[in-house]
Amino acid sequence: MADSTSFKGTTALRPTAPEDAPSDSILINPPPKQMEQLDWLLGEYRGLTTPVPDEGEMQIIFQGRKILDGNFIEVKMTIPTNTNTGTVVGYWDFGWDSVNGQYVAQYADNLGSFGTVYSPGWENGTFAFTGRYLRVIIAGAESGESQGEWIESTDAFSFNEAGQLVDDITYVKDGKWEPAGNLVLDKVADTA
Structure with a gap:
């Protein structure tokens, strides 16, 4: 008889893995071949931002790793600020949208x-991601009431002649795309 579990008066069969499955996980959906086009995000990159008002240039660290059986690459972005406002930490999850045939990235950070x-993928040496962000400008902290704005944005990733990863950022302002x-970023050598 199958093992069962009771919860508030209901009984359900306990899920079981096939006998030959590895004990740590079961690969439900192997990563699509399109994910190989994002391998440049793996590892660690360090560099500087364009000068930011009241902050100047800030150090930035990108750390990319495969998650969810390789179906996504998570990039942790860390930006220690130059003032006492703290460190900005954001996460990008990059993947392949197999339903719509395009790349997708979702972003969230500790500002909210x-x-x-x-993205359609690599085109003319650039991997550009375009979409919308709710950008928090002044975080509301415990009040839960921040100030911010919806922005149309493009992050156009490419590699320059020195082999550095460059993210050219543009926003729509007054109906026109403008540099932002x-x-x-320089790739940090793998020490493992």
């Missing part, structure tokens, strides 16, 4: 900003 962007700064 979030958004979703899409860039990140220039």
Whole structure:
């Protein structure tokens, strides 16, 4: 008889793994081949931001790793501020939207900003993600009432002649795409 579990008067069969399955996990959906196009996000990059008002240039750290059986790459972005406002930490989850045939990235950070962007993939040496973000400008902290704005944005990733990863950022302002700064990042050598 199958093992069962009771919860508030109901009985359900306990899920079981096949006998030959590895004990740590079961690979439900192997990563699609399109995920190989995002391997440049893996590892660690360090660099500087374009000067930011009241902060100047800030150090930035990108750390990418595969998650969810390789179906996504999570990039942790850390930006220690130059003032006493703390450290900005954001997470990008990059993947392949197999239903709509495009790349997707979802972003969230500790300011409360979030958004979703899409990309067709590499085109003319650039991997550009375009979409909308709710960008928190002044965090509300415990009140839960922040100040911010919805922005249309593109992050156009490429590699320059020196082999650095460059993210050219543009926003829509007054109906026109305008430069909003860039990140220039050097790959940190793998020591493992």
